[in-house]
Amino acid sequence: MTRRAALLVDAEDRWIRRPRDLFGALLSFAGIVFILAFSVYAASTTVAVTTDVREATNDFLAAVFIMPVNILEGLLTFFAPLAVLMELMWTRRWRALASAVLAMVFAGILSNVTVWLLKEYLPDSPITNTIAVAVEGQSIILLVPYMAIIAALCTAAGTRGSLVSVRWTWPLLWIVVILSILQGQQTLPGAISIVLLGSVVGQLVVFLIGTVPERAGGLSLIRLIRRAGVDAAEVVRVGAIDIDNLYAWRVTTSSPIGYLDRFGIAQIQELLTRAFDPIDIVDEDSKSEGIVPEAAVDPVAVFEDYERFSVPRSDTISRNYVIIDSSGVAHHAAVLDGDRHLLSWLSSTWSKIRLRIQYRQSDATIHGTADKVTLMTLAAQHSGIVGPDLVGVSSSDDSVVILTKLLRAPTLAEVEEEDLTDEVIDQLWEVLATAHRKGLAHRNIHAGIVLLDKGELIVTNWHDGTIASSEIARRIDLAQGITMLAALVGTERALASFERVYSREQLLTTAPIMQRSILPRQTVSRMGKDVAKSLREAISARVPSNETPTQIEVRRFSPKTVVSVTIGVFAVYILLGSINFADVWAAMRQANPLFLVAAFGGSVLTYFGAALHLKAYTPERLPLGETTIVQVAASIITLVMPAGIGPAALNLRYLNKKGIPTTLGVATVSLVQIAQLVTTILTLILVALLTGEMGALSLPSGSLIFTIVALLAIVAALLLIKPLRRWLSAKIQPTFDQVWPRVVWLISHPDKILLGIAGSLLQTVGYVAAFGFSLASFGYTLPVMTLAITFLISNTLGSVVPSPGGIGPVEAALTGGLAVAGIPYSIALSTALIYRLLTFWGGVPLGWFALRHLQRKDLA
Numbered sequence: 100m101t102r103r104a105a106l107l108v109d110a111e112d113r114w115i116r117r118p119r120d121l122f123g124a125l126l127s128f129a130g131i132v133f134i135l136a137f138s139v140y141a142a143s144t145t146v147a148v149t150t151d152v153r154e155a156t157n158d159f160l161a162a163v164f165i166m167p168v169n170i171l172e173g174l175l176t177f178f179a180p181l182a183v184l185m186e187l188m189w190t191r192r193w194r195a196l197a198s199a200v201l202a203m204v205f206a207g208i209l210s211n212v213t214v215w216l217l218k219e220y221l222p223d224s225p226i227t228n229t230i231a232v233a234v235e236g237q238s239i240i241l242l243v244p245y246m247a248i249i250a251a252l253c254t255a256a257g258t259r260g261s262l263v264s265v266r267w268t269w270p271l272l273w274i275v276v277i278l279s280i281l282q283g284q285q286t287l288p289g290a291i292s293i294v295l296l297g298s299v300v301g302q303l304v305v306f307l308i309g310t311v312p313e314r315a316g317g318l319s320l321i322r323l324i325r326r327a328g329v330d331a332a333e334v335v336r337v338g339a340i341d342i343d344n345l346y347a348w349r350v351t352t353s354s355p356i357g358y359l360d361r362f363g364i365a366q367i368q369e370l371l372t373r374a375f376d377p378i379d380i381v382d383e384d385s386k387s388e389g390i391v392p393e394a395a396v397d398p399v400a401v402f403e404d405y406e407r408f409s410v411p412r413s414d415t416i417s418r419n420y421v422i423i424d425s426s427g428v429a430h431h432a433a434v435l436d437g438d439r440h441l442l443s444w445l446s447s448t449w450s451k452i453r454l455r456i457q458y459r460q461s462d463a464t465i466h467g468t469a470d471k472v473t474l475m476t477l478a479a480q481h482s483g484i485v486g487p488d489l490v491g492v493s494s495s496d497d498s499v500v501i502l503t504k505l506l507r508a509p510t511l512a513e514v515e516e517e518d519l520t521d522e523v524i525d526q527l528w529e530v531l532a533t534a535h536r537k538g539l540a541h542r543n544i545h546a547g548i549v550l551l552d553k554g555e556l557i558v559t560n561w562h563d564g565t566i567a568s569s570e571i572a573r574r575i576d577l578a579q580g581i582t583m584l585a586a587l588v589g590t591e592r593a594l595a596s597f598e599r600v601y602s603r604e605q606l607l608t609t610a611p612i613m614q615r616s617i618l619p620r621q622t623v624s625r626m627g628k629d630v631a632k633s634l635r636e637a638i639s640a641r642v643p644s645n646e647t648p649t650q651i652e653v654r655r656f657s658p659k660t661v662v663s664v665t666i667g668v669f670a671v672y673i674l675l676g677s678i679n680f681a682d683v684w685a686a687m688r689q690a691n692p693l694f695l696v697a698a699f700g701g702s703v704l705t706y707f708g709a710a711l712h713l714k715a716y717t718p719e720r721l722p723l724g725e726t727t728i729v730q731v732a733a734s735i736i737t738l739v740m741p742a743g744i745g746p747a748a749l750n751l752r753y754l755n756k757k758g759i760p761t762t763l764g765v766a767t768v769s770l771v772q773i774a775q776l777v778t779t780i781l782t783l784i785l786v787a788l789l790t791g792e793m794g795a796l797s798l799p800s801g802s803l804i805f806t807i808v809a810l811l812a813i814v815a816a817l818l819l820i821k822p823l824r825r826w827l828s829a830k831i832q833p834t835f836d837q838v839w840p841r842v843v844w845l846i847s848h849p850d851k852i853l854l855g856i857a858g859s860l861l862q863t864v865g866y867v868a869a870f871g872f873s874l875a876s877f878g879y880t881l882p883v884m885t886l887a888i889t890f891l892i893s894n895t896l897g898s899v900v901p902s903p904g905g906i907g908p909v910e911a912a913l914t915g916g917l918a919v920a921g922i923p924y925s926i927a928l929s930t931a932l933i934y935r936l937l938t939f940w941g942g943v944p945l946g947w948f949a950l951r952h953l954q955r956k957d958l959a
Contacts, residue, residue: 107349108345124303130291175272180249202304210247217230346398418436506552511549527584543564546583581597710729775859778860
């Protein structure tokens with residue numbers, strides 16, 4: 100065997116914080132919450148199980164269990180902790196010993212404090228009742244703190260297989276838990292919760308204090324590199340590390356190059372031992388292997404020198420090393436560590452949950468992930484794609500080393516833009532076309548993994564890709580490539596390069612998948628909002644006027660989905676909490692169903708009126724049916740936003756989706772609201788003149804006269820007092836500046852004005868008709884003028900209160916308005932409830948389906 104003394108520059112990780120400890124603590128805490136919640140909301144089931152257990156263990160069996168439980172509790176509370184702590188001291192695991200002692204202390208404090216809080220402050224809470232047992236007719240708390248202490252000790256001391264004492268203490272703990280439940284000393288939820296509480300404390304203590312890294316390092320790392328087929332002379336860690344923690348060692352080893360049958364060597368050594376004096380047989384490995392500090396080497400200087408190597412980085416890889424072998428050939432060692440692999444697995448799992456496509460994939464174990472990485476790298480190499488060749492793979496229990504040839508070339512992130520000629524960037528599409536013809540997809544293309552070697556573009560890091568890929572996975576490659584080049588050389592050059600190799604038709608089929616969700620974070624951080632905007636505009640300019648690319652939804656859920664679900668949950672909550680179903684049902688039984696149908700028809704009419712109104716005041720073309728669906732969808736938005744604000748926000752969102760800039764959209768929505776107010780006032784005056792009831796109008800009370808006078812005084816003050824007038828002007832001027840160009844446009848389009856007035860009148864007529872038919876369903880009527888004034892004033896006053904959808908204030912104002920108009924209070928209340936049920940709550944189901952339809956069409 101060749102003996103080699105290799106220089107190793109690495110970070111000395113004496114201790115690390117493992118993500119799996121924090122993740123385990125969170126899972127244990129979630130387990131406690133789930134058990135207690137399930138026990139509270141399924142109390143009858145929990146009580147039944149506990150009762151069955153106690154009936155199964157009658158007094159005789161309980162008496163029989165007394166002695167075993169007492170003996171096991173003695174072993175568990177004294178001898179087991181002592182054995183664990185002594186074994187930790189014997190094995191010189193001082194950090195684990197400190198963690199175990201702290202975990203015991205904190206678990207004891209936390210469990211006893213929990214028991215005290217439940218006894219003193221929450222004696223009758225559902226949780227207390229869940230974890231309490233009845234002893235001699237008295238309900239007492241029986242969380243057993245020592246079980247939390249033992250669980251915390253075993254968790255902090257190490258894994259079950261690391262210490263013999265821990266390996267025996269865990270089964271002993273669960274046996275005592277089961278026997279104590281059978282004996283009726285604690286409940287099942289309480290017992291499991293207290294053990295999980297100890298586990299939470301133990302894992303948090305280990306995470307905060309840290310633990311010895313379970314990974315290959317030093318001599319073990321050099322052995323793995325040699326087993327993978329490289330006789331390493333220099334091994335230098337690169338990447339994001341703390342340079343103050345760098346050290347240099349001289350590692351001497353004679354371990355074999357490549358894999359060797361150690362079992363056969365062991366048999367030969369055994370035969371030689373039997374044939375000769377054992378003193379003459381010396382293990383060559385033990386004599387020639389060792390690691391000593393290299394004081395003559397500056398590790399920081401070596402690191403900075405090797406950091407110039409362009410080593411492709413990946414979230415799948417835990418550590419990266421540059422290796423120079425005995426022949427001077429450079430290699431890249433990608434190391435997968437078991438103590439860091441959880442982060443990669445969680446990221447992959449989250450992508451699978453969030454996206455409809457398999458964007459990233461990572462196995463639950465480092466060995467499974469290493470198999471996928473190796474297979475994909477070999478597939479790319481076999482397909483003729485130029486890239487770093489795979490040299491070998493080796494593994495231990497805690498780490499896997501994947502060795503490839505290292506290409507000494509800069510990445511595109513390090514290359515100046517003038518070096519990225521059209522011939523160079525066109526090579527990206529040629530490489531992807533070759534891979535796609537073989538069925539391979541990369542799925543993680545960014546500037547940090549594409550190398551430029553003497554004018555040749557090389558795509559590396561194929562291990563995140565897939566074999567026998569789907570069409571959408573291949574389109575993701577193209578989308579990622581376009582956005583990467585757009586950030587490097589500009590939008591126009593990137594798109595022109597794509598069209599030279601592919602075609603404009605291919606660009607139009609790729610554009611719908613250019614979404615932030617499928618872009619690598621390196622590309623997202625580099626491109627910025629300006630590049631994204633210019634890319635969208637440039638692609639839109641290439642789209643024929645008669646075609647509109649359909650957006651491909653790659654996410655299972657998105658922020659807007661979460662918002663819509665939240666709106667739905669709040670809607671149900673508000674609906675169930677705000678409606679007195681007994682009153683509504685009593686009112687429905689008295690009402691005439693024909694008039695109720697007519698009232699609902701009036702409410703539906705308002706959606707068409709609102710759609711006509713918005714369509715009239717928008718210069719751009721808006722389909723009437725689509726705009727009407729937007730108004731229907733707005734009915735559910737009003738559940739969680741004050742009246743008027745929700746529909747305006749949804750209209751603005753809709754206009755933006757139709758390509759109307761935000762400034763013009765705000766102006767249009769503002770003009771619609773102002774026109775609606777003006778039209779409503781003019782409608783009241785017109786109705787009064789046509790019915791001849793203008794002179795019959797009278798103010799019902801002095802309080803209303805006082806209110807009107809006060810409002811007039813406020814308006815006069817705002818207009819006459821200079822500081823107030825300036826303040827009012829500052830508030831109104833921005834809106835006026837936005838709305839005025841639309842007003843000028845409307846003046847030159849009288850047909851639009853008439854259409855807007857028709858839409859506004861249709862809305863007002865629909866609401867007043869629905870209100871009048873609701874009243875008529877109980878056999879009462881009012882003159883048209885009185886009905887209109889009563890509704891408009893009452894509805895306006897109720898909507899002023901900033902409650903979601905005006906729930907509560909609107910009903911109260913409508914009831915009061917009808918009572919003032921001479922309608923009996925009981926009928927007025929029933930009318931208000933029926934009206935709101937038909938015009939507000941009745942639109943909620945329709946609004947939900949309309950909103951989901953708009954989201955699928957990417958219009959909201």
